[in-house]
Amino acid sequence: MRELSCLASGLVASGGASDGDYATWPLLAVPELLAGQIGSDFRPEPKQILVHESLFIACHRRPDDAERFSFSVALSGAEMLGADIELVDGRDGKLARLQAQLRWIDLAALSRIKPISLTRAARGAVLAHTRTGIVTQSAIDVFVRLCGDPNPLHTDRDYALTAGLKGTVIPGAMLAALVAPALRVAYPGFDIAALSMRFLAPMVSGQGVNISVCEIGDDGRRVRVFLSDGDDGVAAIGDVSAAA
Numbered sequence: 001m002r003e004l005s006c007l008a009s010g011l012v013a014s015g016g017a018s019d020g021d022y023a024t025w026p027l028l029a030v031p032e033l034l035a036g037q038i039g040s041d042f043r044p045e046p047k048q049i050l051v052h053e054s055l056f057i058a059c060h061r062r063p064d065d066a067e068r069f070s071f072s073v074a075l076s077g078a079e080m081l082g083a084d085i086e087l088v089d090g091r092d093g094k095l096a097r098l099q100a101q102l103r104w105i106d107l108a109a110l111s112r113i114k115p116i117s118l119t120r121a122a123r124g125a126v127l128a129h130t131r132t133g134i135v136t137q138s139a140i141d142v143f144v145r146l147c148g149d150p151n152p153l154h155t156d157r158d159y160a161l162t163a164g165l166k167g168t169v170i171p172g173a174m175l176a177a178l179v180a181p182a183l184r185v186a187y188p189g190f191d192i193a194a195l196s197m198r199f200l201a202p203m204v205s206g207q208g209v210n211i212s213v214c215e216i217g218d219d220g221r222r223v224r225v226f227l228s229d230g231d232d233g234v235a236a237i238g239d240v241s242a243a244a
Helices: 002-012 025-041 107-112 118-122 137-147 157-162 172-177 179-186
Strands: 048-059 069-076 080-089 094-106 128-131 192-199 210-215 222-228 233-242
Touching: 048 107, 048 172, 094 107, 118 210, 118 222, 118 233, 128 179, 137 172, 172 179, 172 192, 172 233, 179 192, 179 210, 179 222, 179 233
Parallel strands: none
Antiparallel strands: 048 094, 048 192, 069 080, 080 094, 128 210, 192 233, 210 222, 222 233
């Protein structure tokens, strides 16, 4: 768990991982658990790929690194897959709940999914900006090793090129992991209790991620995060609630 936090914090250069990264550690579970369940229960059509549409995480507490936890997964749908994952500790105490929406699409159609402009997405909101370091293939390989994500779009450049992309794709869960350290830059002391992400378009590796943040509401406990490429094309949007 700490290795994932350190990987994300290193990319954002936020000064190290925080024990308050409630919404970071459950991301370890998402790709591996879904891949295991979907791989055995569903079979895609030839030349189709599974893409992340959305992800929601609500954390009750962060487990210790040595703590054992279990999970249950409920899947629904066919072309559009819904996953509901609950993580509990050894005493059946609730640790976190994750909900994900995924969709099978034709590999050839992936390159036609385009990001939207930051100006359009932010709609005039006042934004604070930060930028990660370059998300290299080696960083993605570490993430994939930690999470067990088998999607070849993340690791096989030749496979990504056959989809009409310019390189491998940064995993959606890896983009989500960047949110907590980025918020510590824009809002020191802001610890995430819940995170809701929408993935709009693939983001290719080998570039930094622009992270733009604005407040939503008047209580200072909710923010919206836009993750965009070097051309300000927004690939993901996250709504975040602070821990009490």
